Amino acid sequence: MQPGQVKALFFDVFGTVVDWRSSIILELETFGKQKGVEVNWAAFADDWRDLYQPSMDAVRRGDREWRPLDTLHRESLITLISRHNITRLTEEEIDHLNKAWHRLEPWPDCVEGLTRLRTNYILATLSNGNIALLVNMAKRAGLPWDAVLGAEPARAYKPLPQSYLRNAQFLGLEPAECMLVAAHNRDLAAARTLGFRTAFVCRPTEHGPGQNTDLRAESEWDIVTETMTGVAGALGC
Amino acid sequence: MQPGQVKALFFDVFGTVVDWRSSIILELETFGKQKGVEVNWAAFADDWRDLYQPSMDAVRRGDREWRPLDTLHRESLITLISRHNITRLTEEEIDHLNKAWHRLEPWPDCVEGLTRLRTNYILATLSNGNIALLVNMAKRAGLPWDAVLGAEPARAYKPLPQSYLRNAQFLGLEPAECMLVAAHNRDLAAARTLGFRTAFVCRPTEHGPGQNTDLRAESEWDIVTETMTGVAGALGC
Numbered sequence: 001m002q003p004g005q006v007k008a009l010f011f012d013v014f015g016t017v018v019d020w021r022s023s024i025i026l027e028l029e030t031f032g033k034q035k036g037v038e039v040n041w042a043a044f045a046d047d048w049r050d051l052y053q054p055s056m057d058a059v060r061r062g063d064r065e066w067r068p069l070d071t072l073h074r075e076s077l078i079t080l081i082s083r084h085n086i087t088r089l090t091e092e093e094i095d096h097l098n099k100a101w102h103r104l105e106p107w108p109d110c111v112e113g114l115t116r117l118r119t120n121y122i123l124a125t126l127s128n129g130n131i132a133l134l135v136n137m138a139k140r141a142g143l144p145w146d147a148v149l150g151a152e153p154a155r156a157y158k159p160l161p162q163s164y165l166r167n168a169q170f171l172g173l174e175p176a177e178c179m180l181v182a183a184h185n186r187d188l189a190a191a192r193t194l195g196f197r198t199a200f201v202c203r204p205t206e207h208g209p210g211q212n213t214d215l216r217a218e219s220e221w222d223i224v225t226e227t228m229t230g231v232a233g234a235l236g237c
Numbered sequence: 238m239q240p241g242q243v244k245a246l247f248f249d250v251f252g253t254v255v256d257w258r259s260s261i262i263l264e265l266e267t268f269g270k271q272k273g274v275e276v277n278w279a280a281f282a283d284d285w286r287d288l289y290q291p292s293m294d295a296v297r298r299g300d301r302e303w304r305p306l307d308t309l310h311r312e313s314l315i316t317l318i319s320r321h322n323i324t325r326l327t328e329e330e331i332d333h334l335n336k337a338w339h340r341l342e343p344w345p346d347c348v349e350g351l352t353r354l355r356t357n358y359i360l361a362t363l364s365n366g367n368i369a370l371l372v373n374m375a376k377r378a379g380l381p382w383d384a385v386l387g388a389e390p391a392r393a394y395k396p397l398p399q400s401y402l403r404n405a406q407f408l409g410l411e412p413a414e415c416m417l418v419a420a421h422n423r424d425l426a427a428a429r430t431l432g433f434r435t436a437f438v439c440r441p442t443e444h445g446p447g448q449n450t451d452l453r454a455e456s457e458w459d460i461v462t463e464t465m466t467g468v469a470g471a472l473g474c
Contacts, residue, residue: 131384146376
């Protein structure tokens with residue numbers, strides 16, 4: 001593609017940059033062994049993620065005041081701890097589990113791909129994750145962001161239009177100067193409607209072996225690839 | 238000092254990390270030569286900075302809605318262009334001059350000092366500069382921030398308490414887990430009142446040869462030094 005006037009690349013993070021499911025399952029399994037708690041932790045991880053969109057809906061509608069994703073994750077975690085009849089967890093243990101979302105591992109192509117892209121573009125997160133989560137993740141995993149942005153500074157969860165537009169404004173850019181890189185067709189569609197350029201990175205195992213969504217590009221995105229290094233190649237980096 | 242529980246270092250930027258005055262004078266002089274405009278550009282730069290605090294005051298008081306520093310800088314610039322009887326500037330030329338604040342040069346000790354500090358601490362800006370200004374500056378100068386924060390995401394200009402507290406919250410930290418690094422006693426005093434740790438970096442030529450403020454530590458800050466590498470040394474980095 002012709003990168004044209006694109007100056008900044010915005011990245012969805014969960015699923016696009018990091019393999020949240022494997023990371024969360026490993027954290028939960030490790031914790032379960034230490035505590036002697038036997039649970040189907042893969043199912044627990046999927047349940048936790050299933051509560052992700054509903055937990056943001058009340059905030060999106062304005063029925064609940066703005067709160068960061070760490071808070072929503074923790075509310076969902078407490079629901080699941082109760083549902084799975086797990087008892088005797090301390091507040092510190094719950095906090096530790098909740099912050100597993102700060103310790104997600106990137107897909108193996110990401111550090112190289114982002115490092116190459118960073119030479120020519122401003123790289124910023126555009127995630128529903130909160131700033132602390134994204135900063136701690138980046139520090140641990142070596143993700144070379146120029147700016148950690150997203151739902152929290154915009155005070156709007158994706159796919160609300162303000163979540164995209166306010167982040168472009170934070171960088172002083174027009175939407176046409178921004179490209180969203182994401183593994184989710186719905187996210188890209190919302191961004192494109194507002195004028196963003198789009199790159200689809202297919203992540204067919206994000207949701208595990210039974211994934212049945214986002215297995216292919218469902219529209220003619222500007223870039224379609226399977227890796228972050230593929231995005232770099234398409235942009236000549 | 239004992240760094241204790243400090244996890245993040247927040248940095249004032251104008252004067253502390255970058256030599257705004259020399260950079261702005263050089264930009265103005267270069268522009269003046271190209272345009273054939275003769276003005277005392279050092280005086281112009283000082284006038285521009287003199288309008289800095291007053292321009293934020295109306296926003297701090299709530300008499301004007303929130304607006305980023307780029308907007309306030311541009312309003313002040315237009316005032317000064319008129320005052321100095323400079324005519325026939327295009328909007329593009331005014332934008333270019335205004336964005337001189339995105340192209341400030343760091344003091345020579347900063348890249349090394351920050352790079353050393355980054356191995357042990359989260360490094361974040363806590364500037365009245367807006368995000369685009371700080372991101373463009375960092376990209377150009379190689380300033381290795383983990384997070385570009387400050388007045389804009391907090392929607393409060395320093396030294397309002399919320400400008401410090403909301404930025405600590407963005408990193409998920411208590412004030413006692415944060416240290417402000419600044420060349421200005423007033424900034425440090427505001428942060429310390431809220432529970433931040435403090436590091437004073439004396440910059441005796443920030444305001445040029447006639448500087449008569451912030452020539453010494455006016456209180457017992459946790460660290461007192463003259464360079465960013467001095468901060469690194471004091472924190473064992």
